[in-house]
Amino acid sequence: MASNSMTADTPERTAPVRPASLAEVLALGTHLVVGQYRVELGSGSWWWSDEVYQMHGWAPGDVEPGLDAMRSRKHPDDRARVVRAATDALRAGRPFSCSHRIVDGHGKARCVVITGQGRRDARGRVVEIAGYVVDVTPAQRETLDREANRAVTRAFVSAASVEQAKGVLMAVHGVDDVAASHLLAEAAGAAGVPVQETAAQVMTALAKAGGIGPTAEATVAGAVAAVKPVARPHAHEAQLARRREPSRR
Template sequence: MDQEKVNILLVDDQPAKLLAYEVILKDLGENLVIASSGREALEVLLKTEIAVILVDVCMPELDGFELAAMIREHPRFQKTAMIFISAIQVSDIDRLRGYEMGAVDYVPVPVVPEVLRAKIRVFAELYRKTRELERLNHELEDRVRARTAELESSTAKLRESEQRRSMAIAAGKMGSWDWDWISGDWMWDDGQYRIFGVGPESFEVNPANVQALLHPDDVDQLRKAIAEFNKGTRAYETEFRIVRPDGEVRWCVGTAAATVDERGRVVRVSGVTVDITERKRAEERQNLLAREVDHRAKNALALAQSIVRLTRADEVKDYVSAVEGRINALARVHTILSLSSWQGAELSRLIDEELAPYSLGDQIRLAGPEVQLLPATAQTLALALHELFTNSAKYGALSTRSGRLAIDWQVEDELLTLSWEESGGPLVMTPKSRGFGTRSLLASVESQLGGQAQFDWRAEGLLCRLEVPLTRKTATAGLGKFDTGGSAELQRASG
């Protein structure tokens, strides 16, 4: 491969000598640059990269020593090789002065061509090698910088990925762990500590301490997992419970995978733990809700069956109207209860729903505090209020524009007392026998809710007083009684 030529500067004030140097050095195959004075040599140096300077010591204006001193002052040329040529005998002092000025060698006159070519060749090759080393060094530095940048970028991406993983683990209530099967050493990340409710500063991760945090009924899961891995299983998943130091029980699902050596022996087990407590609780709520829906559906069907079976009318049209009214009353209270997720219903809301079909204006007066009824109490009381409103709209105060109805209620010692007072309607006479509405109202309030219903058939209007316990024990007991024998209760009331 052809070598890159280097520049050799020849400095002498005598053209004949310059020509002689050119002839001698031509065979080197390098670029020869001519300067006939020190100042011209300086101009060349500022424009051209020079490998070796061959300079005459004795020159007018600037001699070789002065030129060498000026060259060495410039940072670019502090390492440029300079060879002095002297036609006079040079003393040791002059030689030392020349070396101090930066000379690397002396060539006496007359010049021996072979010696001069050898010296120039050595310094030219040294310059070439130095430049090659510098180039290689720059390339190496560039590669190091590029590699460093790649590593920094890779590290940043890895750090970012780890941060995302940590965030995902934290958001997903996950933890990761690693178990050295040979040494028994464990490694937990922050998520694992968080799930178990312990901290790395106070909890030493080892089989005994981990087992102590497992629910007693689930300790065998750990033993079973170890046994499976010893049998050659490579992956294992199971659900288990932990008991945190504060006593809280958490549900988890654990997934583990084994790493084996060249002989197939387990050397390491790594895994992920996921806290599924909320999911378990949601499943429990869902199961409870399903049972509750089934229970309420049966209650509603029992009520509907009782309404259909016990409703009496002389004509089919009246029968259908009565059944539809009672079923609609049941549907309205179910809507109210569903809006509260079956937590209960307000008494005033039940009354408003029953009033909705009538345009009564100022005929009705309501007074009473906010009362929250249990679902069972709300269902039964809604049907009782429906019977009172229906009876009043057909035969009582609400059947005429002059009629008035006052509904007052109050609560004392968990007992709801509701007063129904009609006035201004048709003349009221005490009935000779109780109709279905009255019988069903008595049955529902007294038999199902454990309360009392009192009727006073005054001439000026019906006065009814209902007393209904609001405690959960009484209300649920009544509901259970209605579920199993509600129709029978109504039948006995109609008998």
């Protein structure tokens, strides 16, 4: 029976990795400014790359890299925050990562993520901290933009349903926009359902009925009468429902 284990005579072979494939796997599609820094603990001397100057709103050489410069750009609301995990990691030389906000030279708030790791000397003492500073503000903005677009889309859909339902009421009952709004609001109040949800249910019911048809008033009245509250599961019920779902793996 053949063995699957590798021996010294049969070194493991792996396929070469193309840069394009690696970029496709690692990249998330948002360009972020990444800088490097280095701190010698014994002498207290700092070094950081041009990107760190840039994200803080300085040109290289404008300030001396160090604690005072970094503190001067920290967001006021984050100045008193103590990151205990990062402090412990710094003392032990372990890898760490934390985030905070800064205010750049133009007065704009930005969010940065700082990573680092200690370097030890021959005696095992942590003598240097080195790592990266990443400006993640563009990624945050993209997330906020996506959420805003979803909210606007939902608002347009709701408004469209309301306008459609009002149009139906105006056509069937021969009333104006204001009167149709009152009729829709009354139906919503009677059913204990928001106006947007009432309008959506009315239009869904009319679509299922194949339109208004020759008995317009009766059809619309039936659609309005069928409006009912939507049962929304409590948090623990939603969790139970998710647990009951079959695994998709």
